[in-house]
Amino acid sequence: MKKLWLLLLSLFAVVGIISCTGDETLPTDETVTVFEQLDMPVNLSVNDSTKTLTWDPVEDAVKYNVYVDGELKTEVTGTSYDFSSLSGEQISFTVKAIAPSGKLNSNMSTGVAYVANRTQAKAAMQLSLQQYGLIVDDSEAFAEELINKGMLSSDLDAMMTSLMSLETMDPSAGVSAIYNAIDGVMDDMELQNIEALVSALIKVQLPILIQEEIDYYQSRNATYGYDLYSEDILMLENLLTFIEENADEAVRSVMIMVEYIMDIEASIDSEMLANIQSLMNSFETSDEPSSQDIATIIAIKDDMINMLKDNLPELEDFVMINTTMMAMASIMVEDEVNLAIVNVSKQSLASKLSIELMFDFMLDIDQAYLEAFVEVAETESLDSVKAFIKENLGMIDEFLADNQSKIDEINNIYSDEEKEDMFVESMVMTMTANLYYMMNLEIDMTEFETEIRTIFEDNFDFNNILILQEAMDENFNELLDAIIASDYAIIDRIFDLAAFSSGGNVFLIYNDDNNGLDFGFDYYLPAGTYYLVTEGLNTYESGFLQVFLYAGDTELVNDETYLSAGESLAYEFTLTQSSFIYAFSESDLDTVGYIVTEEVYLGTSSNEMTETEAGFALIKEVMNLLNPMVQDMTLTEYEAFINTFYSITQVQSAINDMMYGELQGEMGMSMMMVIYDVIFQMIQDTSENHFNLIKNLFATINSNNYIDDLETIVSEIDTNENATYGLMILISNVFIDFYADSSTDINVMIDEFIVLMSTPEMMAQTGLTLAQITELETNINNTITETIAQANIIKDYDYTNLTQTQMTNVMAFAALFGGLYY
Incomplete structure (x- = not known):
């Protein structure tokens, strides 16, 4: 259970550092100002004899507002209030701590009440609990807590009478009648009485139930003679501690959610009820x-989301809930997590704004989107899925544009330093939770967590994470804009290619194995003319079979016939309206069945793309989208990427060394990491050079129609024996163009590679001498020179009409080009 808590806390922490994607991000020094909120006053108590209200002091509070029966009565500077001047058989109190400048006032406290005859009221409440069959383990303490909160037996009677009225409600009376009945019950339930019940359950009944669980686990341990349930017992004991120390906060947090639900219920109007009834009809x-x-x-949906959004609790309520959660977390995980880094006020603002943003996103779901979704659910066709994906992309783009200011606000709640602290803590918690329990280690968990933290802090530069995050945000938006600007061309190309996975892009539905050897499928088709085609799975299949086709309950085809080897049987049918169709065969043959449109079957379809054409069309669209992103990438972003990758490997290596140090030494892993560090140093030293190579390679491939030429050659592989030569001629042209733009960077990398190979670590590993390394450098340079020279010889060859000499030259280039990599 402790592992679960650690993982949950890591998620809680990382919420604060994961920002929403937008078109741009405000400078990181423009953080949002969020003030700390005072703690809620707790332990309110009434002295009936002296008519005095008291409570615990709140740190930094300058004064307190005292509320009587829900109305502000007075301000006091101390932690008590004399209400002897007030009259009444029952008086309810709440208190709010008032903050100095630079901080926020506290949440309203939970309530407490003066009751004139408390003993008599408690006895009456115990009788009412018994009368209504509300069985609790300690009825006296339960009743006392209800009375302390100001709930009398008459209030319980009214509440139970109202609830029991629902038993006579007619479920068929209609939505409005049902709602009115429930609404009446909700109106009869005063918040003070609901709080009283919540408080009694948390403070009285829940601790008894938890203790019973503890006693059960302890008895199991005693029975078996070992501590099998010790961790469960510890968690339950911690939960008891939480209730003892934070009962008022827990009650108030629950009541915030109760008030939210009641506010939403009260917002439901007759128009919404009429819409629900209409939909049900x-x-x-x-x-x-x-x-x-x-x-x-x-x-x-819009009415409901607006109700959820408009009635969302205030920021101070979010702070209250998160404070309670953090208090519980700090007790459950004890000292194993540094929760001090989480600024509860900022975390609460992030939570509130994120929920509002989620509601805004849901409000953007319109009729066109929902119709596309229904089409997917009903037809499951590739076209409907494609349309739905386009709807999603369009909606996301519009949502980001409309909500940029709120996204920026969320992004800038935390400073970079706070984001780093929470990132490190979340990663440490996740690693600790996973590795410690996975390995069942003998060492102390706190010691293990400290070592993990040190490893992470020593090997990870959070600045690289921030750079990558900003780059990914920008690239996502640029990619989304480009996809929409191209009228979703890449989505069309993906689905053109995906259609072949079911037998070909012309098939609407395809099946070769329903029950044994027969085919069978059901499908939703719009109105139109189609053909059901069946044939043997293999060309040698022949024999009798029976083919059936139904549109709903209407039989369209029932044909018993003989299928000759290699033959296809086609059945034309027309649907006058959208219908579910069901088709299948019955035979001893291994058959396939599929449906195509009339245009496809008759050969009049305007979109008869081959699989190769579909694949290359997708490659072209991918390159059209990726190349601008690659060209716009900065060296800083690229270096952040490779440094982050290196950091990940370093962290993993350090963890492995900590956990398997002796074994790693025996396996030579330590030496391998030394070599790895030397190699990575070379990569860092030449980062600008291989960054230039990547950009040049993308630019070269994306120009001069090289992809079109490659498509032509690939399409002829099976029909033109010279196509392989054509491929090498194409590569020679790409290589010439690429080398012309990249020779300087390549030479720098060769020089750095030779320097790397000349280090003592690499020489020890490879066994090469300095003379051999010098010879290696000469061979590399000569091979490149010869490859370029040979590429220039063959670059203008026509592969469809090659002489034997030209073929020999092409193969010579292939050998040299391959030698660059082996």
Whole structure:
């Protein structure tokens, strides 16, 4: 269970550093100002004899506002209030701590009440609990807590009478009648009484139940003679500690959610109820949602989301809930997590704004989006999935543009230093939770966590993470804009190629194995003319078979016939409206079946792309999207990427060394890491050079129609024996163009490679002498020179008409080019 808590806390921490993607990010020094909120006053107590209200002092509070029966009564500077001047058989109190400048006032405290005859009221409450069958383990303490909160037996009677009225409600009375009944019950339930019940459950009943669980686990340990359940016992004991120390905070946190639910319920209006009723009536008469139904669903969705958003708790309530969660977390994980780094006020603001952003996203779901979703659910066709993906991309782009200011605000709640602290803590918690329990280590967990933290801090530069995050944000938006600007061309190309996975892009549905050897499928088709085609899975299949086709309950095909070897049987059918069709065969043959449109079957389709053409069309679109991103990448971003990759390997190596140090020494892993460090130093020293190579390679491939030429050659591989020569001639042209732009960077990298090979570590590993390394450098340079010379010889050859000498020259280039890599 402790592992689960650590993982949950790592997620809680990382929420603060994961920013939403937007078109741009404000400078990181423009952080949002968030003030710390005072703790809520707790342990409110009433002395009935002296008529005095007291509470615990709140750190940094300058005064306290005292509320009587929900109304502000007075301000006091101390932690008590004399209410002897007030009259009444029952008086309820709450208190709020007032903050100095630069901090926020506390949340309203939980309530406490003066009751004139507390003993008599408690006895009456115990009788009411018994009368209504509300069985609790300690009825006296439970009743006392209810009375302390100001709930009398008459209040319980009214609440139970109202609840029992729901038992006589007619479920068929309609949505409005059901809501009105529930609404009436909610109106009868005063928040003070609900808080009283919540408080009694948390402070009285829950500790008893937890203790019973502890006693059970302890008895199991005693039975088996070993501490099998010790960790479970510890967690439960920690939970008891939390309740003892933070009961008021827990009650208030629950009540915030109760108030939220009640506010939402009260916001439901007659128009929304009418829409729900209309939708239910429609579903009773039709299995398929109409356009009007979808419009009604959108209206209901918008009403509900607006209610959730408009009634969202205030920031001070989010702070209260998060403070309670952090208090529980600090007790559950004890000292194993540094929770001090989490600024609860900032975490609460991030949570509130993120929830609002989620609601805004859900409000952007419109009728066109939902219709596309329904189409996917009903047809499962590639075209409907493609349309739905396009709807998603368009909606995301519009959402990001419309909500940029809020996204920026979330991004800038935390400073870079705070983001780094939380990032490190989340990673340490995750690694500790996973590795410690996975390896079942004998060492102390705190010691293990300290070592993991040191490893991470020593090997990870968070600045690289920030650089990569900003780069990914920019690239995502540029990619999204480019996809939309191209009218979603890459989505079309992906689905053109994906269609071949089901037998070919002309098939609407394809099946070769339903029940044994027969085919069978059901599918949703719009109105139109189609062909059902069946044939043997293999060309030698022949024999009798029976083919069936149904549109709903209507039989369209029932044909018993003989299938000759290599033959295809085609059945034309027309649908006058959208319908579910069901087709299958019955035979001893291994058959396939598929459906195509009339245009495809008759050869009049305008989109008869081969699989090779579809694949290259996708490659071209990918290059059109990626090349601008690669060209716009900066050296700083590239170095951040390689440094982060190196950091990850260093962290893993250090962890392995900590956990398997002796074994790693025996396996020579330490020496391998030394060599790895030397190699990576060379990579860092030449980062600008291989960065230039990557950009030049993308630019070269994306120019001069090289992809078009490659497509032509690949399409002829099976029909033109010279196509392989054509491929090498194409490579020679790419190589010439690439080397012309990259020779300086290549030479620098060769020089650095020779320097690397000349280091003592590499010489010891490879066994090479300085003379041999010098010879290696000469060979590399000569091979490149010869390869370029040979490429220039063959670059203008026509592969469709080669002489034997030209073929020999092409193969010579192939050998040299291959030698660059082996």
